[in-house]
Every structure is written in structure tokens, then in C-alpha cells.
Amino acid sequence: MVPYAGWEMPVEYSGISNEHMAVRTRAGVFDVSHMGQIEIAGKNALAAVQLISSNDAGALQTGQAQYSALTTPEGTFVDDMLVYRMAPSHFMLVVNAANTARAFAWISEQIKTIGDVAAIDSSSRYALIAVQGPAAREVLQPLATIELGDIGYYRFGYGEVAGARATISRTGYTGEDGYEIFVPPNAADRLWQAVLDAGRSADVIPCGLGARDTLRLEAAMRLYGNDIDETTTVLEAGLGWIIAWNKGDFIGRDRLLEQKERGLTRQLVGFEMIDRAIARHGYPVVSGGRQIGVVTSGTQTPYLKKAIGMAYVPAELRAVGTEIEIDVRGRASKARVVRLPFYSRTGPRTGSGRSSTQA
């Protein structure tokens, strides 16, 4: 167990590789109750969300969610988030645990100019259990009172799971199909146990922070604090697709538009090592002995069994196929820029699919 953003969380239960492969081939269960929830409601809730969010909340139907940036005036990230439309004038933003207080303070301040809207930090109302993997639906269906197949990707519904009142969202941070289940905290234990019991015959196992990180990296999902933060713009982070330029003004739009028109000086890219070495967070990207960029996330991942990562590089090096050099603990090691994501569940299955066992 390790301290994580004010919570005590497990790095692993039965080995990071074991858990990672379980999610890719069967299903794994994550307790992600540490995530924060901020709800915005009132007559002008949509206007408020549109102001603080880069994506178009107006395009959301009730029961639909979208990935977005909570932007600073510089077009950088206060946080990344999922925006859920609970009702026409009621939104829930799911934010990172480490940023919950800061995001809430930021939002409260920014929406002051808009009347008829309130924001609350409702994190303490929700526990969140994620079940992720190709077998997730099969394992959960007997425990649920609604047809899980009716919930489309990035949609959510209400029902009971293991007897607990739940909001069931078809979202996740692994690159696999799966569900994130919001329940009252006092039902979390029962839900966790019920899912593991129901999944026992399918060898569904609990998964910790270690596998959560390797899974999201293969899917090229950004991690706040590593790949994105208050110094990186939404465009530099390669997330231009979550900017809804035509929805109207939002905080940071002007600076982002300027940057778009001027062109980027740096960009987050995915890379794969060519030399036998593993590049990790913080390792410099170098050229002629000089640092020109930095690795933001990197490791050798269990499914792809390759040393991969993401790094900020000068914009002129961002083309797929470009060779770059990374200083791996004193040794300049060759890597190549690759297309993101590294892994897609709908793409060709390129991994070896090996499952590992621990002594």
C-alpha cells in the first residue's frame, strides 16, 4: 500500500504484469474511489461548464460523457476530466484525486460571474469501482438490474449493482471495454466483494495502481502530473480533439487559437525504444549531448512487451518514424516516434498475450 493523493492505495495485489494481462484477456477490478466528483447544477449549468471546459458540453445528451480539459487562461491544464451530463442542467465532472480541491476552487471562482448556477464538491458521496476487460460485461450482468449492453461507450445509466444504487458508466482508463460503477461509499465493500465473487470462475482479479499505469500507457491515455499539467497546453499534449473551437468562448481559447495559428514549438509524442533500454519519466530527450525534450511516461509494458513511452519533443521531430535519442541513465539510447495509441482493442492484436505467473 502506498500513499496516493491523500489516500492509501495498493500498487499491486498479485503482480503488475499478472494484473495487466488479466485486464487485457479477461477482466480486472479497480477501486478508484479516490477520484473526485464536482457537480454543477442550476439554470445556467451548461453555460458554466462551457466556460471552464474545452470540449462541447452542449453536444452531450443526458446520459452521455466526454473527455475534456479544465483549462487555464493559458490553455494549459488545471486538470483533465470526464464531463457527464446527468440532466439538461446538471453536470458531473470526474477529476483526478490530487486535483479535486484545486479544481473545485478554480471552478467556483470562475463561475462566479455566471448567476443561477452552483458547484459542489460531491466526492464524498461516491465510491467508484471499475471493472475493465473483455469479460467485464459478462461478469457484471448477473449483478445488475439493467441491461448493460444497452449502455453505449461513453454513456451511462442508473440501476442497482449487487443491491447498491449505482450510476453505471461505460468508461475506463485501460483501453478495454468496461464499466465504472459509482455507488454510495457504504456500499463499496459489498460491491467489490460481489464482483470478485461473481468473477472468480472467470479468474477476474483485483488490480492496483501499477497495472492502472501500464494499461493506460499502452492506450496512450494521459496522466496528469506526468504527461499534462499547468505548463502544457491542450495542443502540445496532442489533445486538440478535445477542443471544440466552434462551441463558443471558453477559458484559454484565445491562447490556444494563437498557438494553433502560430504553430507549436513542442509536442507530446509516443515513442518506442530501438536500443535495448527502458526510458522512464524524467529522462531527457537529447540531441548532440544537449537536452531538447523530456520523457513524461515510460516503461516496458506487459502486453506489448516493448519499452514505450511519451515525451515532449521539438515540433520538428514529431513525425511518426523520426528517430530520437533518450539519455537512459547516462547512455544515449535510440528511440523512434510511433503513432498513438500503442494499443487499441479494436486494432490488430500485436502483443504476445503471455500471462505471467509469480513464484
Add this chain to the structure above:
Amino acid sequence: MAYPADLKYTKDHEWLRVSGDVAEVGITDYAQEQLGDVVYVSLPEVGTRVNAGEAFGSIESVKAVSELFAPAAGEVVEVNTALNDRPEVVNTSPHETWMIRLRLADPNATGSLMDSAAYEKHISA
């Protein structure tokens, strides 16, 4: 897992298996458990000379990098290249998986290393 009596152990969780003036070096069960799934082992070239306590390579898991320290001084005479393709055997058979073979500079200088009983005490402290 029991700690074999025929091995000698270091504080940093390497072991030495001495056979005349050549010794095999590996890491202990405790070390592999702390590391997690080993994905990469970086070993020196044959002919490299090391001093006792000096780093001779590194071992990486998904989450961390650790240096490997020589339990005794000597010259690297063989390197276990099988670890390039199957580093995970370090996790499954830590006490059978040797990483380097050293021709010991002084075969009698291993007395300061721990025996299995002392090592077991060391890791439970």
C-alpha cells in the same frame, strides 16, 4: 522460499555460489519480490573487472530500476545472455538464475558475506 545454505549473501540482496575460484552471482527471492516483474537485466561485458560492492549492472522491473552490486572482486568470465529473452526467470527461480560468473580475485575473501541464517535474519529485521 528457503534461502539455500550453499549460497553466501550480501546486505543488498545478491548471492554468491562459489565453486573453486569461480563464483556465480544472482539476486535473492527477497530482492525479486521487492522489484516485481523483471523485464530487463543489463549485464557487463565479459572481461570486465569489478571490486566488491561495485555496481556491475542493473535490473529493471515494470516500476523500478535497481543496480546490481558485486559480492566479491573478480573478473567477469561469463554472462547469462538467456536473461535477454527471458528476464522473468529471475522472478520464478531467483536462487537458480545466475547473472554473471566471476573469476574471484581472492577465493578466500568471501568470509564477510552472510550465510543463509544471517541473511534470513537480515531481511526480517
